[in-house]
Amino acid sequence: MKTSVLSLLVLILLLIVSAVSFAETRYIIDQLVITVRSNKTDNYEILTTLRTASPVIILAEDTEYVKVRTSKGIEGYVRKQYVSKAIPKKIQIKQLQQQRATLESQLQQQRQEFQEKSGLAMSRLEQLETLSDDFKTTQLQLEQIKKDYDKLKKSSDNVVNLAAERDQLLEDNRRMTNELVVLQEENRNFHRSNMIQWFLAGGGVFLIGWLIGKISRKKRGYGQF
16 A cells, blocks of 8 residues: 555656656747647547647657647647747747837837937026026126115215215304304494494584583673673
8 A cells, every 4th residue: 555655656756757847838830730639649639730839838758749738728749840949930020020119119218208308408408598698697787786886885975975064064154153143243232332432422522512612602701791
């Protein structure tokens, strides 16, 4: 019993190793339609047919036949000369066409990205030129503002000086006005004093003349007596 179990395990292992060793993909060679038979003898059953470039999984092989599994899962035998490890031209052409389509798509995408980046670069260049022009304009405006500020500062200094001169002139004017008022008052007082003096002098002359006349008349009266 143990020997039978051991033999069965060894057989299973051999089958697994054999399947692993031969489980590779091969292709039906060009320009053929072949049959997959049920066995390697002349008394076989046709299980299915395979056209050129059909992939099959190799399960086992000998000098004349290979055991295959089709893409539909059918297992059978085909002559070894009809299968090849080389990828058929039909598949190669299809793969190349797919690669070309992929490359064309990538090229188109890169071309589009390049155009977008070129457009973005041009836009940024235009923005840079605009910023440069704005900077130059701002620089000129700043220089003009600085000149205007310097002029205003000088004007402010002149205004301060003029204000100081104005205040001094106002002060001189007030002082001179006060002096004029004093002089006018003194002049009025002087004229008033002169008038009084002239009046007094005139009155004195009149009084003296009157006295002289009166005295003279008295003397003449005395002489008559």
